[in-house]
Amino acid sequence: MSARARLTAILAVVGALVVVATVLAIALRPAATGAAAPTAFEVSAGMDDCGRGWGGDGHAAKVPGGEQTLTVTNTTVAGIEVYLQEVDSKRVYLDLENLGAGAHATVRVALAAGRYRVVCLPADMDPVRGPTVTVGTAPPGSPLTPGIVPVTRNDLIPVTKVYSDWVGSRIPVLRAQAAAVAADAEEGDLPAARRDWLTAHSTYQTLGGAYDAFGEVGEQLDGLPHGDPTGFHLVEAQLWQGAPASAVAASAQSLVALVDRLQTQFAEAQLDPGEVALRAHEIVEDAIQRTLTGADDAGSHTSLATVDAELSGAEAALAPLHDILASRYDRLAETQQALADAHRAVEAQRGADGTWTPLDAVARPTRERIDAALDRAVELLAPVAAICDPRREP
Template sequence: MSTRARLTALFGVLAAVVAVVIVLALAARPAAVSAAPSSEIAVAAGLDDCGDGWGDGGRAAGGTAAFDVDNTTVGGVEVYLQAVDTQKVYLDLESIGAGAHAHARVTLGSGRYRFVCLPADADPVRGPTVAVGPAPRGSALTPGIVPVTRADLIPAAQAYGAWVASRLPALRRQAAAVAADAEEGDLAAARRDWLTAHSTYETLGAAYGAFGEVGDAIDGLPGHGLTGFHAVEAPLYTAAPASAVVGPAQKLVADIDRLIAAFPSAQIDPGDMGLRAHEIVEDALRDVLAGAADAGSGTELATIDANLSGARQALAPLHDILASRYPDLAATQQSITTTQTLVEGFRGADGTWTRLSALTTAQREHVDAALSETAELLAPVAAICAPRRNP
């Protein structure tokens, strides 16, 4: 599977957490300098006037407020609206250019809040504290989260990297077994061992960014030229002789050896940790379930099963970070389990998997819906764990 690094659009059907994600992750885009509409509160975001303009005598009404935040500095600035007592952030307006404005709405309840301005190359500037009154009855308050910093994520990245390193020797043994089977002419054993090795590799999805070009050599998508596992898969699952499998299998082992040699000096970016679990399932939906990752074996469902295990492994080191920040963490973990149970229902007692093409329309829609729900629940993890500066 090719290296990918992208944060997808968040799904709108989540309740409380999505409100946080939309506000925090989708930062307001700078607009041309203009006067704030009468319905907006003009707020300064500078080094000497951060937060000026909000709060009459240090007090403001609760409920929904619309802000026009004006960067009065000569450089870019990020702006938080933060609860003083809990440190939770309710707005995160990213990359407001010099002299530009950002527009945002937030619904606040009783508490003490302040704007915090974070210039790119200077310490945070904290604005005056504003006491906000109770929101009108029935208001849907914007949830806040405590920012996650890169320092918070480093232990998670290190723990995950250690787990990946522990799996690489097993991956090498499994791939070597495929080559040995092919050399002996035992294609049935080679197919079994290929599936075991490929499934192991597909559990390592959160490390693909650290694998670099050798990752593409090991598991590039078939549509981009057959390499690695798929170069073995194509002859192995056709009428090709065993001799046609030997060369690609030996090349696969050599590439895995390159990965083992290079991985100790590779680095899993702590900033990617929250993104990867969601990305693994998204890739399973977009590539694997669509049939784009198959080179003849028809084992797409086995790959999806391994991807779900990989998503669980990627999520595990983030548990302590997410436990106090993501109310749907338990539901997300359960969704992974439920979806994996569904997918594993298509594996026979002899270990063979139903081909994706053999699923009925209803079965395929069921798998698609389950994967989509899991991806949907994982999307906020990416936004919540996006590294932010500590205000």
């Protein structure tokens, strides 16, 4: 699945309304009760007629503020992307992607007073900017479409490098922790091996933002523990289901070998800047769908420790995006707080001796609080993926 397809799926699941994320984000949104009917325009999107039909032609084009319906037609012989941009702030209020030759898209957008223009972006060609249109004052109380300054791939390259360097710095730590499990088992100290296994597994779970770069090795390290488990889950099953120390030691050595392969592979990998902003949301979503259901428990009953580590992984994936998001996402602080709140709800289930409450032993009201905390975090993270979805400079 492509990054764009995953992004669309994210927004569909959580119901986020982010106009710039997808053609359908604001399409056919009903007008507010009592609001005036939106003004309708037939708008061209082509090389010579970009923006024609919106507010009339010429430099004095004006339209009323508030909701407007735009039926945009691609008049070229190839696909095109179309923005609706506020001239002075450079914010984009509508992004129609992959509008095919001759195709139409009808969308609604609600604009505040200002100067706007349609921008047509044919593939492999410079943007074509339509005439400036003056938008009047919106009716009082009108719900307005949010706009953002586009994030480009170039904006995301340094973010990706920061995150990639951090992941690279953690893999040697993971390797040492996995080696400690093998050493414990070779000495016959299985209680120590269980403690060290949890430490190593938690470290691995913090690296979820790089899972695409881990590829097949990642699946072997931490795939679901069904059928013939490998990696962490094979060692987990043996440690908590009474296997002899010699068997645990052999499997732990195989785990170390997998981490060695991961280190070699990741040193040559390049994370995709176009996908880095998806990860924080995906990590928490995975915690909800896989870990909190017990689907990845091979006998240790430490799912809440895994969730705790996954939340740390989401924070690590979100952190390098701070400077990009600070001026674009007005709920960034709320999102960070939601992750912290989820941490607190989960960590309350860790005992003073470091052991974790098994999922099936968590009281129902407590479980509901944990579920609600993660649901809130995943909802607030969805717009991050939409805002940071890389776009062309208009």
